[in-house]
Amino acid sequence: MQNFDHFFEKIETTIGVDYMLRAREGVPTKGVYIRPHVHLEHEIMWFRYAQGAYTIGNEKFKIKNNTLVLVCPMVLHDMTLIFTEDHERFLLQFDNAVLNRLKYQLPHPYLHSGFILQLNEQDAERIQFLFDWFTEMHDSQDYEEDINPLLTLLLSTVFNHAKNAENITVKQNQNSTFENIINFVIDVEKKSQFNISLEEASSYCGFSPSHFSRSFKKIMQISFKEYLTRKKIAQSTELLRNTDLSITEIAYQCEFTDSAYYCFKFRSLMGVTPNKFRNHSRTTKQLSTKHDFPEIN
Known part of the structure; x- marks a missing residue:
């Protein structure tokens, strides 16, 4: 697996908002390509009207109308979209802190990578209604008291579809520097204590401290x-x-x-x-x- 086109995405939010929502963005006439990347957040993408492709790990899937995508944290993925005049999509990214705040427990713990699922029209209309409602409330002022139950309902509806989707298994190349660093970060993310020495981290990955430091900064974009x-x-x-x-x-x-x-x-x-x-x-x-x-x- 080559590393030069893989990167870690830092999801930017503002103070007081612990999730990222992007709604109803169009596609440039030349199309759009998102390079292979990972991030610490769960990612839900809803494509009401779209044409393109989505890759999770090593598996590539077609994107078409009424496609629901879930990508789990630290799973490599990329996306290609083709210009269509009626394109409509939503993106919701959130981390485990959001789930803890909502007191929401993932109903399908066997999902390690994510899923891509084509919804029937009835289910598609429900997901669309929830994303429209959530976006409208998100764009309003003083919304937090009411938006949390709606966010919980949206997450429950999405994750409920996981039982009808084929689980995606991501094949990993243990000899890849990228994979070694990412696996280390996944392990760190499970912990609540972060006083880890450079020597301990480099030993975990089987690297020298200098090689670990250079590789970590190149992949994660921070030291x-x-x-x-x-x-x-x-x-x-x-x-x-x-x-x-x-x-x-x-x-x-x-x-x-x-x-x-x-x-x-x-x-x-x-x-x-x-x-x-x-x-x-x-x-x-x-x-x-x-x-x-x-x-x-």
């Missing part, structure tokens, strides 16, 4: 140290949202050396102080959905 810091910051945001712990207690629980350094790193990454994040996390504007996919060269 190993910065990756661990961001994991700690993400962990702290959950504590800020859901507990009354002091800033000092949160800094200690998230393995920062002191609260001053924690506040400095939090502000540099999040753009606000931990206190401001805690006080305003439910009133910030929704994220933009105007980012365009790259066109085919």
Whole structure:
């Protein structure tokens, strides 16, 4: 497996919004191609009207009208779309923190990679209705109290279709640097403690520390140290949202050396102080959905 065209995608959200929604984007006349990539989030794509192809792991599938796609975290995937005048699709990306917040347990734990399923018209109309409703509420102000039950309903409806889909098994090349790094990240994501030394990480992958550092940064687009810091910051945001712990207690629980350094790193990454994040996390504007996919060269 070649590595030069594989990359890690950093999903950008705004403060107070812990998922990514993109709705009703068109396709350029030249079409669109999304290169093979992985990310830490679950990805749901709903194609009401579309033509193209979607690859999960090593398996390629056709995209046509009423196609529902689920990709699990850290699974390699790519997409090609052909221009059609009536194209309509929705993209929803969310991580396990969203599921924890909603107290939603995945009903199909055997899904390790994802699925692609063609829905009948009745099921398609229901999914379309839910995405339209969710998008309308997402675009409104002061929506959180009402949107959570709707998000839970949307997720339940999507995952309920998993029982009718063939499970996709992703074949992995254990000798690939890309796969070794990704498998390491998958293992880290299962943990709640992130004080991992460079020596421990490189040993896990069977690399020298220097080779691990170079490979990690090339694939993940950030250094190993910065990756661990961001994991700690993400962990702290959950504590800020859901507990009354002091800033000092949160800094200690998230393995920062002191609260001053924690506040400095939090502000540099999040753009606000931990206190401001805690006080305003439910009133910030929704994220933009105007980012365009790259066109085919």
